[in-house]
Amino acid sequence: MAHGGTPRPMKGIRQLAEHLDISIGTVSRALNGKPDVNEETRKRVLAAAEQLGYVANQSGRSLRQGTTNVIGLMIQSSKETVENSDNFFLTVTGGLQSVFSRHNLDLIMLPCPNDEDPYEYLKRMVARRIADAMIISETQRVDKRFDLLAKAKIPFAALGRSLSGTQHPWADLDFDGVANCAIDRLVAHGHRRIAISTPASDINLGFVFAEGYRRALERHGIAYDPALVIRAKSSEQGGYQVADELLRLEDRPTAVILIYELMAIGLYRRMMEADIIPGRDIAVVGFREAPRAKFLQPALTCFRTSLHDLGVELAEILLSSMPAYNHIYPKTNRQTTWPLELVPGESDAFHLTAAK
Amino acid sequence: MAHGGTPRPMKGIRQLAEHLDISIGTVSRALNGKPDVNEETRKRVLAAAEQLGYVANQSGRSLRQGTTNVIGLMIQSSKETVENSDNFFLTVTGGLQSVFSRHNLDLIMLPCPNDEDPYEYLKRMVARRIADAMIISETQRVDKRFDLLAKAKIPFAALGRSLSGTQHPWADLDFDGVANCAIDRLVAHGHRRIAISTPASDINLGFVFAEGYRRALERHGIAYDPALVIRAKSSEQGGYQVADELLRLEDRPTAVILIYELMAIGLYRRMMEADIIPGRDIAVVGFREAPRAKFLQPALTCFRTSLHDLGVELAEILLSSMPAYNHIYPKTNRQTTWPLELVPGESDAFHLTAAK
DNA sequence: ACGCACTCCGTAAACGTTTACGATACTATG
DNA sequence: CATAGTATCGTAAACGTTTACGGAGTGCGT
Numbered sequence: 001m002a003h004g005g006t007p008r009p010m011k012g013i014r015q016l017a018e019h020l021d022i023s024i025g026t027v028s029r030a031l032n033g034k035p036d037v038n039e040e041t042r043k044r045v046l047a048a049a050e051q052l053g054y055v056a057n058q059s060g061r062s063l064r065q066g067t068t069n070v071i072g073l074m075i076q077s078s079k080e081t082v083e084n085s086d087n088f089f090l091t092v093t094g095g096l097q098s099v100f101s102r103h104n105l106d107l108i109m110l111p112c113p114n115d116e117d118p119y120e121y122l123k124r125m126v127a128r129r130i131a132d133a134m135i136i137s138e139t140q141r142v143d144k145r146f147d148l149l150a151k152a153k154i155p156f157a158a159l160g161r162s163l164s165g166t167q168h169p170w171a172d173l174d175f176d177g178v179a180n181c182a183i184d185r186l187v188a189h190g191h192r193r194i195a196i197s198t199p200a201s202d203i204n205l206g207f208v209f210a211e212g213y214r215r216a217l218e219r220h221g222i223a224y225d226p227a228l229v230i231r232a233k234s235s236e237q238g239g240y241q242v243a244d245e246l247l248r249l250e251d252r253p254t255a256v257i258l259i260y261e262l263m264a265i266g267l268y269r270r271m272m273e274a275d276i277i278p279g280r281d282i283a284v285v286g287f288r289e290a291p292r293a294k295f296l297q298p299a300l301t302c303f304r305t306s307l308h309d310l311g312v313e314l315a316e317i318l319l320s321s322m323p324a325y326n327h328i329y330p331k332t333n334r335q336t337t338w339p340l341e342l343v344p345g346e347s348d349a350f351h352l353t354a355a356k
Numbered sequence: 357m358a359h360g361g362t363p364r365p366m367k368g369i370r371q372l373a374e375h376l377d378i379s380i381g382t383v384s385r386a387l388n389g390k391p392d393v394n395e396e397t398r399k400r401v402l403a404a405a406e407q408l409g410y411v412a413n414q415s416g417r418s419l420r421q422g423t424t425n426v427i428g429l430m431i432q433s434s435k436e437t438v439e440n441s442d443n444f445f446l447t448v449t450g451g452l453q454s455v456f457s458r459h460n461l462d463l464i465m466l467p468c469p470n471d472e473d474p475y476e477y478l479k480r481m482v483a484r485r486i487a488d489a490m491i492i493s494e495t496q497r498v499d500k501r502f503d504l505l506a507k508a509k510i511p512f513a514a515l516g517r518s519l520s521g522t523q524h525p526w527a528d529l530d531f532d533g534v535a536n537c538a539i540d541r542l543v544a545h546g547h548r549r550i551a552i553s554t555p556a557s558d559i560n561l562g563f564v565f566a567e568g569y570r571r572a573l574e575r576h577g578i579a580y581d582p583a584l585v586i587r588a589k590s591s592e593q594g595g596y597q598v599a600d601e602l603l604r605l606e607d608r609p610t611a612v613i614l615i616y617e618l619m620a621i622g623l624y625r626r627m628m629e630a631d632i633i634p635g636r637d638i639a640v641v642g643f644r645e646a647p648r649a650k651f652l653q654p655a656l657t658c659f660r661t662s663l664h665d666l667g668v669e670l671a672e673i674l675l676s677s678m679p680a681y682n683h684i685y686p687k688t689n690r691q692t693t694w695p696l697e698l699v700p701g702e703s704d705a706f707h708l709t710a711a712k
Numbered sequence: 713a714c715g716c717a718c719t720c721c722g723t724a725a726a727c728g729t730t731t732a733c734g735a736t737a738c739t740a741t742g
Numbered sequence: 743c744a745t746a747g748t749a750t751c752g753t754a755a756a757c758g759t760t761t762a763c764g765g766a767g768t769g770c771g772t
């Protein structure tokens with residue numbers, strides 16, 4: 001006899017079962033949508049669970065069925081990332097969740113501490129079986145994490161492409177496309193000496209961008225000059241530094257492509273200091289459109305994309321590589337480059353007439 | 357006899373035990389630093405665990421001892437947050453982790469999906485017992501989450517103070533101090549009509565800031581004018597809107613204090629459009645120093661603080677309210693306002709001579 | 713009346729760990 | 743030598759679920 005007590009916090013499935021005068025097995029089956037349970041009792045169970053606020057204990061569940069219903073997103077909160085990502089991760093996360101939530105999967109973010117090796121951190125998380133699948137980001141040129149996850153047989157996908165030989169799912173921004181588009185545009189405006197920036201750290205996207213740049217130049221029959229590839233931190237300060245190095249060159253480039261939107265701020269400042277005006281004396285093309293670079297005068301030419309949709313794509317790619325969800329997202333191609341769209345500004349809107 | 361096989365992934369403590377010819381109880385005790393185990397065998401166990409890469413399964417462990425060794429940080433990735441937080445959370449997270457890691461606690465971030473009610477989301481996470489303790493942020497004026505966590509007897513702390521009657525641990529920026537300092541400074545420069553911005557959403561910090569503003573005015577014997585408290589979104593666009601509204605006022609203020617650094621960008625732009633120059637025609641004081649507002653000309657007067665250290669403080673406050681760690685961090689005061697330091701710029705560096 | 717298929721539900725065994733308890737061997741003490 | 747105490751370890755019972763298995767009841771055809 002239920003005494004209609006106030007809805008106190010549930011202790012476990014056992015209590016819920018005896019509240020209903022049903023065996024715990026039936027309760028479990030009812031909650032999990034198993035077929036062999038009367039539709040009538042299922043309703044009763046669901047109602048009681050709702051009323052008493054019962055939710056299955058995650059530890060018990062995952063211990064039994066070996067699955068956590070959790071997807072982990074590992075992020076490195078290195079100083080550089082924190083200062084420059086411009087909420088990159090939070091935006092992508094929104095897209096990821098919109099897919100995962102459809103399957104009752106919860107996304108958790110796993111921030112690797114600054115003072116811990118990302119590999120060791122991931123190893124710990126994997127061994128603890130804290131998540132069913134992983135998304136990793138900021139992949140390095142040689143990244144042991146791929147092997148780690150593969151050996152542990154944990155499905156994973158990377159935010160950012162792989163350059164090592166290992167074949168695995170990823171989604172990444174189309175650096176190639178950006179480099180091509182930017183260079184096409186600059187060349188059409190008469191530029192021949194075009195510099196680019198590339199990150200100081202050993203991160204994949206730097207190589208990809210530089211490679212796209214090299215090939216685009218080749219396509220236009222322009223010689224590749226290593227002096228024009230400038231390594232700098234991906235920050236406002238880095239942009240300042242890039243400008244500084246450009247000004248030091250004896251044979252100055254007439255255009256520069258930045259790999260981080262933020263850099264434009266510092267670059268503008270340094271250029272202004274030297275009385276060189278972007279869009280008049282030098283052409284500047286930024287990478288990703290960002291709210292914080294919108295104020296720049298003259299307006300920065302850059303590229304726009306939906307990071308939310310990139311997240312959606314990445315989530316689907318990941319699920320398609322998980323046996324339990326493969327039939328829902330039967331992707332054949334699990335490696336995607338995500339397009340960006342040119343947003344023309346004024347920072348490169350001038351034609352080169354004579355040399356120099 | 358161990359055959360010196362390759363270190364394959366461990367199946368469980370059982371395998372590790374029979375590898376060592378020891379009972380699983382002893383292995384567990386050895387790994388967990390229990391006293392009643394021979395120092396010699398402990399070394400053997402630790403060595404074998406290291407070599408075979410054994411890490412205790414989290415589900416089994418938490419099921420048994422009812423603890424997860426995980427601290428959850430709930431964040432709402434609402435559009436507004438994403439665009440404006442300027443990596444606020446990632447920075448605070450660094451501070452949090454530096455404390456937690458000392459106690460083998462892992463921090464995970466729980467991003468509440470946009471389309472889910474934060475209360476329901478937290479309820480789910482709590483019921484699943486995914487973490488031992490919680491940190492919540494963006495607390496509302498009336499926030500049911502406090503009661504939820506209290507009833508569930510889950511230790512928690514808030515990033516951002518509480519305004520409801522409930523007594524609970526929090527750490528927050530010193531909005532009062534900022535309002536006081538800003539107004540003192542402005543009044544010293546001769547200003548009497550001073551406007552402030554406050555968030556459009558029902559978030560606590562808005563009320564705190566407005567209240568500090570009101571009291572500071574009172575202290576200087578300046579009448580409070582509700583028309584000078586302008587609600588706007590905490591973004592660049594919001595700043596533009598604030599400027600717009602200020603310009604519309606018949607009796608224009610001579611100074612304005614912004615609650616988000618980003619707003620300064622939009623405000624500057626709108627002011628410039630109206631040929632009103634910050635630092636000459638109107639005094640502008642920003643709130644938190646931010647890399648992305650550094651470029652502003654004239655330089656924005658604002659306030660600096662270490663979000664990392666705020667995270668450290670918050671972590672210690674949380675731990676002090678957890679029975680297991682209380683003896684390590686015996687805090688008496690679990691509600692802290694975190695100081696900010698004035699960074700004088702040019703945006704308010706003029707003295708008012710005559711009225712208007 | 714009998715067997716069979718089907719629906720629904722209870723029972724109990726897992727999942728991997730920690731830990732209370734008791735057992736054993738050894739040492740010190742009387 | 744008997745006894746108590748100590749150090750070390752093995753045993754088994756939990757923790758809260760899910761799920762394979764089997765049993766009870768029902769309906770139906772022969």
